[in-house]
Amino acid sequence: MANQITAMVKAAGGNDYISVHTVVGESGQGMSVIKKGATDTGNTGRAYAASIFEVTAINRLAKAAGKTYGVGGIILTHGETDCGNPNYENELRQLWSDYNKDIKAITGQTQNIPMFVVQQHSYPSTGTSASTLAQWKAGVDYPGDIICIGPNYQRTYGGDNVHLTSAGYQHLGEKYAQVYYEKVILGKDWKPLQPIKATKNGRTIIVDFHVPVPPLVWDNTLPAPNQNTLTEWRNGKGFEVTANGSRVTINSVEISGNSVIITCASELPAWGVKVGYAFTGGKARPNGTYRWGLLRDSDPFIGRSGVAQPNFCVSFEMPVN
Numbered sequence: 001m002a003n004q005i006t007a008m009v010k011a012a013g014g015n016d017y018i019s020v021h022t023v024v025g026e027s028g029q030g031m032s033v034i035k036k037g038a039t040d041t042g043n044t045g046r047a048y049a050a051s052i053f054e055v056t057a058i059n060r061l062a063k064a065a066g067k068t069y070g071v072g073g074i075i076l077t078h079g080e081t082d083c084g085n086p087n088y089e090n091e092l093r094q095l096w097s098d099y100n101k102d103i104k105a106i107t108g109q110t111q112n113i114p115m116f117v118v119q120q121h122s123y124p125s126t127g128t129s130a131s132t133l134a135q136w137k138a139g140v141d142y143p144g145d146i147i148c149i150g151p152n153y154q155r156t157y158g159g160d161n162v163h164l165t166s167a168g169y170q171h172l173g174e175k176y177a178q179v180y181y182e183k184v185i186l187g188k189d190w191k192p193l194q195p196i197k198a199t200k201n202g203r204t205i206i207v208d209f210h211v212p213v214p215p216l217v218w219d220n221t222l223p224a225p226n227q228n229t230l231t232e233w234r235n236g237k238g239f240e241v242t243a244n245g246s247r248v249t250i251n252s253v254e255i256s257g258n259s260v261i262i263t264c265a266s267e268l269p270a271w272g273v274k275v276g277y278a279f280t281g282g283k284a285r286p287n288g289t290y291r292w293g294l295l296r297d298s299d300p301f302i303g304r305s306g307v308a309q310p311n312f313c314v315s316f317e318m319p320v321n
Contacts, residue, residue, distance in 0.1 A: 001075070004177030004304055009185065017185075019072070020058050024050040030081035031091045036098040048098070055106050070109040072184045074099050075116050075176055079131035080123040080162065089134035089141070092117070096145055114183055115146045116176055119315055121153040121291040122162040126281040128317070132291070133279070136194065136314045143189070149179045150192040153278060153292035154222065154312045161284040167305070174303030193297050193311045198275045198320040203251075205241065205262040205275055205320055212311050213299040216255045219312070222285065225292050229282035236262070238293015238313070240280055244272035260295065268320075276317035291315055 002019050009017040024047045026033055038045040055071060062069035074096070082088045096115045103113060119135045139148035155168040164172065182190045193216075196208045209216065218237060226233040232247040233240050239262055241248040249265035262275065281290035295313040302308050 001173035001177045001180070004174045005181055005185075007304055008177065008181045020069075022051055022054040022058075024048075024054065025077070028081060031078075031085065031088065031095070034078070035091065035095055036102070051099075052102055052106070055103055059106055070107050070111065071103050071113050073114055073116050073180050077118055077172070079120040079129075079135055082131040083120070083123040083129040086130050088131045089138045092134065092138045092146060093142060096142070112145065114144065116149055116179060116183075117146060118149050118172065118176075119151045119153075121151065121278065121315060122289045124281060125161075125284070125290045128280055129291075132315050133317060136192075136316055139191070140194070143191075147179060147183060147190060148192050148194075148314060149175055151278065151292075151312050151314055153289055153315070154219070154296075156287050157284075157289050161289045165287075167307075170305050171303065171307055171309060174305060174307075175309055178301055178303070178309070193295070193313045195275075195277075195314075195316055195318060198318055200268050200273055200320045203264045203267055205264070205268070205273070206256075206259050207239075207262065207275060208259045209313070211258045211297050213297045214258065215298055216258060216260070217296060217298060218255070219294045219296050219310075222288070222292060222294055224294065225278070225285070226282055230280060238278045238295060240276035240317075241268075242274045242276070243269050248273075255295075273320040274317055275320050276315075277313055278315040279317045 002021055005019055006017045026044050026047045029044055033044050034047040036048045040046055059069050100113050117135050119132050136148050138146040155171055156165045158165050179190050182188050191210050193212055194210050196210055198205055198207045225238050232249040235252055236250040237253050239253055241250055241264055251263045251265050254261050278291045278293040284290045293313060296310045299310045
């Protein structure tokens with residue numbers, strides 16, 4: 001991430017961009033362990049206190065060197081342990097608020113510190129995940145403060161279908177850098193490829209999207225999801241439709257401008273219809289995880305690794321009106 005940010009600044013004609021990255025995560029721990037005021041067990045519960053300790057130390061060292069220092073972003077790669085936590089979005093917001101209050105008191109900065117979040121798609125391996133939905137929704141409900149950089153399902157995973165490979169994490173760091181550059185350095189608003197609204201008519205659902213870099217396209221490098229499980233959606237390219245909790249068979253999906261048109265096998269009821277995408281776990285793809293889809297934009301961004309990184313659609317579920 002640091003190398004990518006510097007490369008982007010220099011490519012735009014800027015001078016060197018020096019950033020300090022504090023790594024204080026705790027492996028496999030939920031929000032209750034990484035939040036402010038977590039119980040220090042001697043082994044866990046130290047993440048928040050450690051981050052404040054490092055901000056204090058770096059601020060002191062910067063001043064001693066005659067330099068200025070401020071925190072530009074909070075990076076959160078998280079959520080598997082909280083996949084069943086219905087309060088996860090509120091806890092994300094509280095973590096953002098606590099960090100902003102405590103860090104500003106140390107650095108003296110007035111600028112708000114955005115939190116950059118990537119969605120998790122690994123837990124649970126079947127069914128749906130509260131944290132995955134919340135990671136997208138937090139960016140919608142708190143725009144500019146919490147920014148969902150998009151999904152993680154398109155990257156290369158190791159054999160456990162949970163952790164990325166080293167190359168996958170490098171690509172994730174490059175995407176964090178791209179969004180950080182847009183938001184913090186250029187001062188532009190940034191949103192992922194995400195749905196705006198969904199409407200139905202007979203057997204058809206139209207989902208309208210915010211598209212960072214049009215046009216929308218179907219990715220041709222990933223295999224089609226839901227071919228062996230959740231087969232009602234095997235033609236959905238990642239899209240899912242339910243009516244009052246029951247799966248509805250999808251006949252076809254097609255892109256139309258900034259929208260996707262979903263044609264179902266039967267008439268849809270007046271109430272209780274939901275559309276989702278890469279939201280329900282099934283059989284993991286090879287070198288991948290349990291939820292994924294094929295919808296992406298045409299962002300030409302290529303990181304220092306040389307790998308193209310268009311924006312894939314977030315995992316979501318929403319009512320259809």
